[in-house]
Amino acid sequence: MRWVRLGWTIGGAILMGCQGNVASVETHLAQGNLTARLSGSEPCGSAANATLVGVQAPLDPQPYTLPDLRAPTTHFVTSAAMLQSRIWQLNAAPHPHQVHDIIVQNGIYNGNSLSGHLSVTGSYRIWAETPGGVEFQFGVAFGGYDDTLFVGESGIRGVNFNITDLRKAVPTGVIGRRAAVANWGRAEDFYVRDVELDGHYVIDYGLELRQSRGLVVERVELRNIKKIALLSELPNAESMDTPAQMQDIVVAGVIDTAWQQQPLCQTPEGNAVDDPYCPGTAEIGIWIGEEATLNRVRIRDVYWAGIVTASNGEILDDVTMRSIDIDDIGDDQVYGAGTGVYVERTTHGILLENFCIGPETERGINLEWDHFDPNTSARFNTFGNGLIESWYAGVYMDYGSRDNHLRKIVFRNASWAPVSMYHNHLPGGCVQNTWENLVFENLPASACDDVVFSYYQTDCATITESVCD
Numbered sequence: 001m002r003w004v005r006l007g008w009t010i011g012g013a014i015l016m017g018c019q020g021n022v023a024s025v026e027t028h029l030a031q032g033n034l035t036a037r038l039s040g041s042e043p044c045g046s047a048a049n050a051t052l053v054g055v056q057a058p059l060d061p062q063p064y065t066l067p068d069l070r071a072p073t074t075h076f077v078t079s080a081a082m083l084q085s086r087i088w089q090l091n092a093a094p095h096p097h098q099v100h101d102i103i104v105q106n107g108i109y110n111g112n113s114l115s116g117h118l119s120v121t122g123s124y125r126i127w128a129e130t131p132g133g134v135e136f137q138f139g140v141a142f143g144g145y146d147d148t149l150f151v152g153e154s155g156i157r158g159v160n161f162n163i164t165d166l167r168k169a170v171p172t173g174v175i176g177r178r179a180a181v182a183n184w185g186r187a188e189d190f191y192v193r194d195v196e197l198d199g200h201y202v203i204d205y206g207l208e209l210r211q212s213r214g215l216v217v218e219r220v221e222l223r224n225i226k227k228i229a230l231l232s233e234l235p236n237a238e239s240m241d242t243p244a245q246m247q248d249i250v251v252a253g254v255i256d257t258a259w260q261q262q263p264l265c266q267t268p269e270g271n272a273v274d275d276p277y278c279p280g281t282a283e284i285g286i287w288i289g290e291e292a293t294l295n296r297v298r299i300r301d302v303y304w305a306g307i308v309t310a311s312n313g314e315i316l317d318d319v320t321m322r323s324i325d326i327d328d329i330g331d332d333q334v335y336g337a338g339t340g341v342y343v344e345r346t347t348h349g350i351l352l353e354n355f356c357i358g359p360e361t362e363r364g365i366n367l368e369w370d371h372f373d374p375n376t377s378a379r380f381n382t383f384g385n386g387l388i389e390s391w392y393a394g395v396y397m398d399y400g401s402r403d404n405h406l407r408k409i410v411f412r413n414a415s416w417a418p419v420s421m422y423h424n425h426l427p428g429g430c431v432q433n434t435w436e437n438l439v440f441e442n443l444p445a446s447a448c449d450d451v452v453f454s455y456y457q458t459d460c461a462t463i464t465e466s467v468c469d
Contacts, residue, residue, distance in 0.1 A: 008443050043298065043325045044356035044387060052410065053387045054354040056323045058248040058296045061131050061219045064157065066099040078105045080138065081113035083126075091122055091149060099123040099152035104134045104159065111138030117170045128158030131194050135160045136248035138168035139203070143184035143211070153214070155191035156181065162198050169203045177227065179205035189214035199225045201257065206230055212290050215244035222249070226256040229302075233289025233311065243291035243318055251285040255303040280429035285326075291318040298325045304337055305329065306357075309346035317380075319350040327358025338362035340390065345370050345400075349380040356387040359413055360453050363396055364388035369422075370400030379403045386410070394418035397433055406435040412442045 038327070043050040043057045048055070061183045067074045077083045082100060090100055100122075106129045118136075120126070121144035128134035139161070142154050163169055169178035175400070180197050183190045188211055197206050197220070206222035206229040209215055215232060222229040229251040232244055283303035289311050299306040306326035309319055321341075330338015340357035343350070345368045357364040365388070370377035377400040386405040388394045394411045397404060399422055411418035418440055421433055 036148035038341050043323075045327070045358055049356055050325075051189045051385055053356055053385055054323070055325050055356050056296050057325075058250050058298050059219055061196075064127075064194070066103055066127055066129070067125075069103070071101075071440075073098050074101045074103065076103045076105065076109075077114065079378070080109045080111045080118060084114060084118055087120055087122065087124060095144070097122060097149050097151050099125065099154075101125045101127060103127045103129055106133035108135045108162075109137060111136065111168055114138060114168075116168055117141055120154065121146065123152045123154045125154060126156045126159065127247070128160075131158040132160055132196065134158065135162050137162050137164070139170035139178065139180045139182070141170040141182045141184075142187040142190060143182070144187070145185045147186060150188070153189035153191065154183075154187055155216075156195065157191070157193040157219060158195070159196075160196045162200075163203055164200045166202050170208070172205060172208050173210060174204075179203060179208035181206070182208040182210070184210045187211050189256040191216040191218075192220055193218050195220045196223075197221065198223045201226055201255070202221065204228070207232075209244075210234070212244045212292070214242065215246075217244075217246040217249065219248040220250070222251050224253045227254070228284045228287050229254050230285070231287040231289070232292060233287070236249055243293050243320070246286075246297075247293075247295040249286070249294070249297045251297075251299040251302065251306075253301045254283045254285055255301075256283060289316065289321055291316075293319075294321040296323045296326065299320070300326075300328045302329050303331065304343040306361075307340070308342045308344065308352055309347045309450065311346060314346065316344075316347050317349040319347075321350070321352045322354045324352065324355040325358075326356070327360050329357075329361040339364075339366045340388075341365045343367045343378050343381060343401075345373075345376045345378050347378045347381060351382050351384075353382075353384045353386065355383075355385075357390055359389040359391055361390045363393040364390040365395045367395075367397045367401035367404065369398035372400075374400060377401055381405070384408050387412070388418070389413050392416050393420060395419045395420070402433060404433045406433075406438060408437045410439045410441060412440075415444055418443065 004217055043055045075086055077086060083104065086102065102124055104126060117139040120142045122142060136159055142155060152366065154161055163180055168177055170178060170182045172179050172182060179193050180199060180203055181192060190211065192207060199206060201224050203225060204227040206225045207217065209232045212232050212234050217230065230249065285299040285302045285306045288307065288309045306329050309316055310446040326340040329340055339362050340361050341352060343365065365383060381404045386409045387410060389412040393416050394414050395406060397420065
């Protein structure tokens with residue numbers, strides 16, 4: 001399936017008049033050479049697998065109706081410089097601020113007239129003239145702290161990003177890292193819709209969304225990113241009234257090749273890296289750091305983890321993920337690189353259902369250990385109605401993760417163990433994980449003793465309990 005360029009007639013005479021008043025245009029009309037979306041392939045590797053667990057493919061971009069150009073709050077622009085100056089002019093106006101719509105003429109915009117990236121302060125909705133008809137070769141940042149300028153939603157729709165120059169990307173909250181699209185500060189009720197983004201392994205983040213109140217991300221494809229394709233969180237792990245809404249998302253290609261040339265979590269000099277996500281553990285498809293709902297997500301070719309749930313040291317709950325399709329995570333030559341869903345400690349009560357994690361991934365789901373602090377353990381999480389075909393381990397619950405539940409999951413392959421519980425399943429004790437209706441297929445012939453087991457300590461002796469049958 002391809003991005004479809006749709007023709008629209010919205011007050012043609014007005015459009016021609018606006019275009020005619022511009023002496024020079026920074027853009028060349030796009031020729032329709034947009035790349036095919038990854039969503040064209042079968043979910044879960046086959047229709048049979050997708051049907052088995054109820055996984056649906058992400059939806060393609062949708063047509064939309066542009067705002068009426070006759071409205072005083074609607075504007076038509078034909079260059080990046082014109083777009084930036086129009087925002088500055090509107091912000092400087094003395095009248096009360098409103099939500100403004102800015103329609104960008106179809107074409108390719110290199111952004112050479114900008115000082116790096118485009119900065120949007122206030123409630124502005126940026127539209128491509130037709131879906132996929134506009135290409136930005138620079139990043140866009142929505143944010144600020146002036147409450148008088150943020151009076152409603154803001155966002156971007158139908159624009160494609162094709163960034164090869166890091167200097168044109170948006171500086172992020174992490175020194176030295178840059179993103180294609182970012183929001184922060186008072187930029188609440190923000191959306192990204194019908195967007196295709198190629199970072200050419202130059203930019204660190206695709207979407208860096210650090211103000212997630214009212215966030216909506218839908219029908220987007222994020223390709224060729226170095227660190228994180230989509231990061232969504234709130235500053236200081238603040239709570240939200242309504243979870244962020246993310247659906248119909250495709251991620252393809254997240255790896256920092258320069259980091260892969262050095263030892264895991266070490267500098268070239270062999271010293272430890274002072275970074276919780278250091279070389280070999282920083283490449284992530286989607287990072288969820290606050291309440292969120294994910295639906296119809298496909299992730300491929302990510303070096304470390306498809307999805308990570310993690311907040312800023314606070315309890316993360318109210319995360320629901322459905323129709324999730326993950327594969328090609330990690331490197332089959334590197335132990336520990338490649339997890340479909342990585343559940344950080346302090347993650348409580350998430351729900352993952354209707355999902356598949358494919359055979360080119362080392363481990364399906366990993367629950368992080370509690371760092372010897374039981375109050376921070378991964379707890380009350382439910383994983384159900386899924387297919388895990390990962391080649392090494394299916395579900396690994398590390399030290400201290402407890403009160404989690406597995407139900408209706410089919411496990412295939414798993415050369416080591418489909419389910420492993422390490423120091424966290426005490427029969428009759430309070431540290432308890434539970435399971436029901438698990439199915440094991442195509443497992444190694446090394447017998448059942450190592451299929452599903454739990455370790456626990458008693459009088460310094462390690463006991464392996466088989467619960468396979």
